[in-house]
Amino acid sequence: MSNMGSYDERLKNFTWSIAAEELGYKDGEVVNIGWYCSDRICDLGKAEKTALYYEGFGGAQRSYTFNDIRLISNTIGTFLRNIGLVNEDRVCLFMDRIPELYFSFLGVLKIGAIVQPLFSAFGDESLFIRLENAQTRAIITQKKHLSKVRKIKDRLPYLEFIIIVDQLKETELEGKEIVFRFENAEPVDKMAIYPTKAESPSVLHYTSGTTGQPKGVKHVHLSLVSQYLTTKWVLDLRDDDIYWCTADPGWVTGTSYGIIGPWCMGITQCVLDSGFSAQSWYQFIEKNKITVWYSAPTAIRSLMKAGDEIIRNFNLSSLRHLASVGEPLNSEAVIWAEKNFGKPFHDTFWQTETGSIMITNFPGMKVKPGSMGKPFPGIIAAVLEQKTFEPIDEPGKIGLIAFRPGWPSMMRTYWNNQEKYNEKFVNGWYLTGDKATIDNEGYFWFIGRDDDVINTGGHLVSPFEVESALLEHAAVGESAVVSKPDEINMEVVKAFISLKPGYVPNKELELEIMNFIRKKLSSFAMPQEVEFVEKLPKTRSGKIMRRVLHAQEWGEEIGDISTLEND
């Protein structure tokens, strides 16, 4: 029997107070995620239970109990407070998946400051845009990423502290830089945790849209309620589980379900911080006897590509429940998992903005391979007609996925961009920007994005952001960025470029442009292919028609081209 039991029964009696009661939270009281994920678990008698088992590249291993993470997050929080950081300051975490990242997350929350996690593979320009937008006051990082921070720090007047978690000599430090290693600090047993309330801001994740720069999605401490219950009912975590969420905390899955969800339940989780290989992943599952595994379609497809034979070399019988997130999970992957692990991956659909799982194939429920599943209890979901924004009743008809606002972990705004936030709501519905159908049994089926955002391996890439960066390259006259199909990542970035006079298209220039974007933005935003063209398709008013290029890449009908500029 799963934690949730009968889906239909849960629908009948659902209120979010189920979660609040289990968490011991009452309306109006203090709720601090940092405390809930460490101190409360110790208070419940699990102080000596393992909270984190970490393995880095080359076999480096560390493990921590819940009491360890309570003490370390207290120590980090106290340090941050002592240097002058206060509630609602933005503190960026820019680290690989090392234990310091996880503990800093809790430490920042404990002083009431806002955590701004950023993926450590971001290039300096991607980092700059996000730190500038959030007016971030401190960044916690590693020596290996320091060069990127140093490149931009003088352009960031609000950035006062660059905190480095590795050993560095005093003489190696530049302005604003401080070394803080929790191992060398006096452990802080008791700290006054900031009394955040339900609507106090907690986490600021950045996400990309079709137009404009990335947006900071503001979440609040009440999100805990949604994250707790979805972890319990969807990921089905139980006290004796060993859980592995493969997501990086630079993205929302890595915080909602890679930190908050498991730890507010007192669950042991494992983290593997090294590059992907089928061998090392299976080995990690076998060695740690992982029971619940939350991963991503791109990783699953990569495992499929590695073949079934390698699986036989490992004992993976500990696996009890599998789930997937980040992009649509193709039916082949679900069937492959059933064949090889004896259980299917359960797709989960949600977004940075929703903060927690919204639509999913629940444990214990019939999984329809390729479907998104059904809405979580308490979530009112619909597909809307694309012109009237009215719910579609007819099974199989394509519409926009939308939710009625009001669940606890819903974003509260886009940072400094209330206008963009308001644009996400029509007729009282939150619009996800994704399209789907609903079948006659109430299962949702993903169709695609309703905009130009590229979802490559679960990373959202804004064509606008890549095009803007491309224009900074000396050779680029104009560019258009679209997706192209990819076997593993579903889609990848492709750039069409017309060069400035005097530049000649060749493979050297293609490589130079690719590396330019990789360093400036990130590897996943780097075009996997550059096609040099004489001119780009444009409307008569001069607007580049991305959809023409997109259709060309995907072998689709180009559609109405009456506005296309003639030669």
Added chain:
Amino acid sequence: MNTQEMKDMVLNYVIKEYLEDEDIEITYDTPLISSGYVDSFSMVSLLIFLENKFKIKIPPSKATPEAFNTVNSIIELVNQYV
């Protein structure tokens, strides 16, 4: 260009293009992909570098994470096409 020179060229390119921390020391046998120094998205840029430098064409099916995992394995792959 002999094999040693090819290895050095690839090693220097990897250090220059993909390693953020100047203090990290890598050798011909250091895992590049499984260590995370070069991620799967970046592999295509490394592939284009090899094709440009050695004037070869490597079939996509051969450009696997395993083949790109060390400088030695990369040169082994390249040598099949030069």
